[in-house]
Structure formats: C-alpha cells, structure tokens
Amino acid sequence: DTAVSQTPKYLVTQMGNDKSIKCEQNLGHDTMYWYKQDSKKFLKIMFSYNNKELIINETVPNRFSPKSPDKAHLNLHINSLELGDSAVYFCASSQTGTGRETQYFGPGTRLLVL
Amino acid sequence: GQQVMQIPQYQHVQEGEDFTTYCNSSTTLSNIQWYKQRPGGHPVFLIQLVKSGEVKKQKRLTFQFGEAKKNSSLHITATQTTDVGTYFCAGPGFGNEKLTFGTGTRLTIIP
Numbered sequence: 001d002t003a004v005s006q007t008p009k010y011l012v013t014q015m016g017n018d019k020s021i022k023c024e025q026n027l028g029h030d031t032m033y034w035y036k037q038d039s040k041k042f043l044k045i046m047f048s049y050n051n052k053e054l055i056i057n058e059t060v061p062n063r064f065s066p067k068s069p070d071k072a073h074l075n076l077h078i079n080s081l082e083l084g085d086s087a088v089y090f091c092a093s094s095q096t097g098t099g100r101e102t103q104y105f106g107p108g109t110r111l112l113v114l
Numbered sequence: 115g116q117q118v119m120q121i122p123q124y125q126h127v128q129e130g131e132d133f134t135t136y137c138n139s140s141t142t143l144s145n146i147q148w149y150k151q152r153p154g155g156h157p158v159f160l161i162q163l164v165k166s167g168e169v170k171k172q173k174r175l176t177f178q179f180g181e182a183k184k185n186s187s188l189h190i191t192a193t194q195t196t197d198v199g200t201y202f203c204a205g206p207g208f209g210n211e212k213l214t215f216g217t218g219t220r221l222t223i224i225p
Contacts, residue, residue, distance in 0.1 A: 043215040099206020099213045105156040
C-alpha cells in the first residue's frame with residue numbers, strides 16, 4: 001500500500017512530444033506538490049495544490065500544466081518537450097500545506113528527452 | 115527569494131569515519147527539516163527541529179538548529195555503508211509556507 005505513487009517510473013521520448021505524469025496519494029492529505037530534480041540533484045518546487053486549488057506556481061514554463069481532479073490526484077502535463085526538461089520529477093504530499101509539515105515523496109518519474 | 119545552501123556538496127569518507135553537513139539559509143526559518151535520498155530513491159523525511167539551539171539525536175545521527183534559526187547541521191558518527199545518499203535540509207521562511215530545499219550533500223562511503 002504505497003503512500004504516494006507515480007506513473008510512469010521511466011519516460012523516454014522525443015523532443016517536441018507531449019507527455020503526462022500521474023500522481024496519487026492515499027494518505028488523505030490536502031496538499032500535493034510537483035518537484036523537479038536536475039542532474040546535480042537540486043530539488044526545486046514547481047507547483048503545489050491544496051484541495052484542488054493551485055497554491056504555489058513557481059517560475060515554470062507554461063508548457064507545464066498541472067491538473068488536480070481531486071485532492072488525492074495531481075497530474076503533470078508537459079507540452080512540446082525540450083532537452084532541458086530531462087530530469088527526475090517527484091510528486092509529494094503533506095497534510096495541509098504549511099511549511100511546518102513533513103512531505104511524503106513518490107518514487108519519482110525519470111524523464112529523458114532525446 | 116529565500117536560498118538554502120549546504121556544504122560540502124560532496125563528501126567521501128572511509129567507513130567508520132564521521133561526517134557532517136552544514137545548512138545555511140538566507141532568511142530566518144520557522145523550522146528546519148532533514149531528508150535523506152538514497153541513490154535511485156526519493157527523499158525521505160528524517161527529522162524536524164523547531165526551537166532555537168535545538169539538538170536532536172537519532173542513533174548515530176545528531177541534528178542541530180542554530181541559535182539564530184538560520185543554520186543547521188547533521189552529524190553522523192562512525193558512518194556505515196547504509197548512510198550512503200544525499201542529505202537535504204529544508205525550511206520555510208517565516209510567513210512563507212513554501213518549503214525550500216537545500217542544495218544537498220552527497221555522501222559516499224569507501225568500505
């Protein structure tokens with residue numbers, strides 16, 4: 001019974017394609033996040049949603065569009081993929097979204113754009 | 115915006131040696147959290163410190179929060195191969211609910 005799950009685990013695709021990554025949490029948390037981890041291991045927040053509402057939207061190209069159909073799911077759609085999008089994308093969740101809470105991460109999606 | 119830096123970026127130690135990573139924030143933090151990411155894995159929460167000058171221990175790991183709440187450290191005594199991974203500190207500034215992760219310290223152990 002995985003707490004935060006992501007699919008797919010690996011994604012290899014050509015430049016210019018559109019792809020989606022899905023995330024689900026069964027912890028009953030209100031807040032979900034997308035992080036990008038580059039090859040140097042830097043972990044940067046991209047978006048956060050609280051109860052299906054967008055709360056944090058960092059400086060991310062508008063080719064990236066998150067969607068939260070309900071508070072247990074947060075998907076990430078990426079249009080017109082570029083080489084620089086290659087990274088590991090982590091979904092995470094926390095109880096209410098304050099900075100004082102533990103965040104629970106999914107296993108990550110390793111995206112490689114060729 | 116808030117920046118959280120960690121040093122060193124990389125550390126290679128012989129098994130049994132001690133290891134320390136230092137975390138420095140550009141702004142005062144309401145709390146500091148530490149996460150560990152094993153190679154190929156995802157960040158996993160280790161601990162949270164809230165009070166100025168707080169020290170907490172987990173077996174061989176000692177965590178400290180600075181008096182000014184702008185820095186923190188993680189010290190591992192007598193490292194083991196299971197300690198391999200990247201250690202991240204993370205903290206929100208006061209009035210800022212976003213958790214900013216540090217740049218991470220990647221620890222490798224030489225058996």
